[in-house]
Amino acid sequence: MNGESVFAKPLGAAMQHALDYVSGVGEGDVDARVSLGEVRRRFDLPLADGGVAPEQVIDDLVRGAEGAIVRTAGPRFFGFVIGGSLPAALAADWLTSAWDQNAGLYVIGPAAAVVEEVAGGWLKSLFGLPEEASFAFVTGCQMAHVTALAAARHAVLERAGWNVEVDGLSGAPAVRILTSTEQHVTIPRAARLLGMGTGCVETLPCDEAGRLRAHSLREALARNGGRPTIVVLQAGDLNRGAFDDFRTLIPIAREYGAWVHVDGAFGLWCAASPSYRWLLEGMDAADSWSTDGHKWLNVPYDCGYAFVRDAKAHYASMNVHSSYLVQGEGARDQVDWTPEFSRRARGFATYAALRQLGRGGVAELIDRCCSVAKALVDGIGSLPGAAALCEPLINQGMVRFFDPAPSATEADHDRFTDQVMAGVRATGEAFFTGTNWHGVRAMRVSVSNWQTTLSDVERVVDCVAGVLEELRRPGRR
Numbered sequence: 477m478n479g480e481s482v483f484a485k486p487l488g489a490a491m492q493h494a495l496d497y498v499s500g501v502g503e504g505d506v507d508a509r510v511s512l513g514e515v516r517r518r519f520d521l522p523l524a525d526g527g528v529a530p531e532q533v534i535d536d537l538v539r540g541a542e543g544a545i546v547r548t549a550g551p552r553f554f555g556f557v558i559g560g561s562l563p564a565a566l567a568a569d570w571l572t573s574a575w576d577q578n579a580g581l582y583v584i585g586p587a588a589a590v591v592e593e594v595a596g597g598w599l600k601s602l603f604g605l606p607e608e609a610s611f612a613f614v615t616g617c618q619m620a621h622v623t624a625l626a627a628a629r630h631a632v633l634e635r636a637g638w639n640v641e642v643d644g645l646s647g648a649p650a651v652r653i654l655t656s657t658e659q660h661v662t663i664p665r666a667a668r669l670l671g672m673g674t675g676c677v678e679t680l681p682c683d684e685a686g687r688l689r690a691h692s693l694r695e696a697l698a699r700n701g702g703r704p705t706i707v708v709l710q711a712g713d714l715n716r717g718a719f720d721d722f723r724t725l726i727p728i729a730r731e732y733g734a735w736v737h738v739d740g741a742f743g744l745w746c747a748a749s750p751s752y753r754w755l756l757e758g759m760d761a762a763d764s765w766s767t768d769g770h771k772w773l774n775v776p777y778d779c780g781y782a783f784v785r786d787a788k789a790h791y792a793s794m795n796v797h798s799s800y801l802v803q804g805e806g807a808r809d810q811v812d813w814t815p816e817f818s819r820r821a822r823g824f825a826t827y828a829a830l831r832q833l834g835r836g837g838v839a840e841l842i843d844r845c846c847s848v849a850k851a852l853v854d855g856i857g858s859l860p861g862a863a864a865l866c867e868p869l870i871n872q873g874m875v876r877f878f879d880p881a882p883s884a885t886e887a888d889h890d891r892f893t894d895q896v897m898a899g900v901r902a903t904g905e906a907f908f909t910g911t912n913w914h915g916v917r918a919m920r921v922s923v924s925n926w927q928t929t930l931s932d933v934e935r936v937v938d939c940v941a942g943v944l945e946e947l948r949r950p951g952r953r
C-alpha cells in the first residue's frame with residue numbers, strides 16, 4: 477500500500493484549478509468567450525464503455541469549461557441579482573460535499589442538523605424576525621416561496637374549515653393571492669406549483685416609487701371579503717429595490733384576516749444594516765418571509781431561506797413520517813420543514829459565511845454594495861448620451877442610453893441601450909443585463925458581490941464611456 481488515498485489526485489487537481497480560478501476571478505473577461513456550438517463540441521463525447529482516471533476527468537472538465545465560465549462570482553458582474561462566494565463559505569461548501577451528509581434527518585447528520593438550527597437562529601436575529609418563527613434552508617428564494625406559501629395555503633384554508641393536506645384543492649374554497657405589479661415571477665410560479673394556479677394571483681397598482689398602494693389593497697381585500705387570502709409584499713424589487721410600506725399595509729391585511737408573505741430575496745438583508753433597516757420597518761409583523769443566501773450573503777449556489785411565524789402551519793404543510801425514519805429525538809429533523817426529502821447539508825456554508833462576516837461584516841457588505849451601486853449609476857448616468865432612470869435606493873439602479881440621431885425615436889433608444897449593454901459585455905470588463913421598465917428599455921445595475929469595491933467604479937464607468945463614445949460616433953452604426 478503506498479498510502480495515498482484515491483481521492484488525493486482528483487481533489488488535489490480540483491483544489492489547484494479552483495485556486496487558480498478564484499484568485500483570478502477579478503481579472504480576465506467577465507463574459508464567456510466561446511460559442512454554444514463550441515461548448516457542445518467540447519463536452520458532447522460519446523459515453524465510453526471504459527472509465528477514465530478521476531484526475532483526468534477533472535482536468536478534462538476544466539479544459540472543456542475554459543472560456544465558458546461567466547465570472548459571475550467576480551467583482552464586475554452586475555447582471556440579474558447575483559452574489560459570489562465568501563472564502564469561508566466556499567471552503568465549507570467543499571467540506572459539505574466531502575462529508576456528503578444527507579441532511580434530512582438528525583440521526584444521519586447530527587452536525588448538519590445542529591449547524592442549520594444555529595444558523596437559522598442567527599438569520600432570524602439578523603433580520604429581526606420573531607424568535608418563535610420556524611425556518612427552512614432550501615435551494616433559493618423560488619423554493620422559499622413555495623415552502624412559505626404552502627404554510628400559508630394550509631393556514632388560510634384551515635381557517636375556512638378545509639384540510640388541504642388531506643383533501644387537496646379540488647372543491648376547496650378558492651384561495652387568492654394579492655400582490656403588486658412589481659412582484660417577482662417566482663410568486664406566480666409558486667402559485668402554479670402549489671396547485672392554486674396563476675389565475676389566483678391579482679396584481680394591484682403601485683405608486684410612483686413602486687410601492688403597493690394602500691387603498692388598492694384595502695379595496696381588493698374588501699371585494700370578496702371572507703375568501704382565504706394571501707398578501708405578498710416585496711422587500712426590494714428587481715429594478716429599483718423598492719420596498720412596500722409594511723407599516724401601513726400589514727395592518728390592513730390583518731384587518732381582513734389575510735396571511736402576509738414578504739419576498740425579500742435580497743432586500744431582507746437590509747434589515748442587517750443600521751443604515752438601511754428603516755426600509756423594513758413593520759416587516760416583522762408579517763406571517764412569512766423568503767430570502768436568499770446565494771445573492772447578498774455570498775454563499776455558493778444554491779441556498780435560500782424561508783421563515784414562518786406560525787411554526788405549526790409550516791410543520792403541518794411539510795412534515796413527513798414513516799416507520800423507517802428515525803425521528804423525534806429532541807433534534808430538528810430538516811425533512812419536516814423542507815419540500816425535499818434527501819438533501820444537501822446547506823447549513824454549513826451559511827454558518828461559515830455568517831461567522832466570517834459577523835454582524836458588522838454583513839452590515840458593511842450591504843452598505844458597500846449600496847454605495848457602489850449609487851456611484852455606478854451616478855457615474856454612468858452622467859456620461860453624454862446616458863441618463864439614470866432611478867437613483868438606487870439600495871443596490872439596484874437603472875440607466876438608459878440615447879441614440880444620437882436627431883430623428884431617433886424611443887424604439888431607437890431602446891435598441892441603442894441594448895447595443896451599449898452588448899458592447900460592454902464584448903469588452904470583457906463588465907456584465908450588465910436589461911429590463912423593460914415603464915415601457916422603455918433600461919440597463920440594470922445590480923451590486924451584491926463581496927469583492928466589488930468603489931475602485932471598480934472608475935474602471936467600469938470608463939469602459940461604458942468608451943463603448944458609448946464609439947457607438948455615438950457619426951456614421952458608426
Ligand SMILES: *Cc1c(COP(=O)(O)O)cnc(C)c1O
Pocket residue numbers: 557615616617618619660662712713714739740741742768780
Ligand atoms: C432572485 C429573486 C427571486 C428568486 O430567487 P431564486 O433564489 O433565484 O430562486 C425572487 N424574488 C426576487 C425579488 C428576486 O430578486
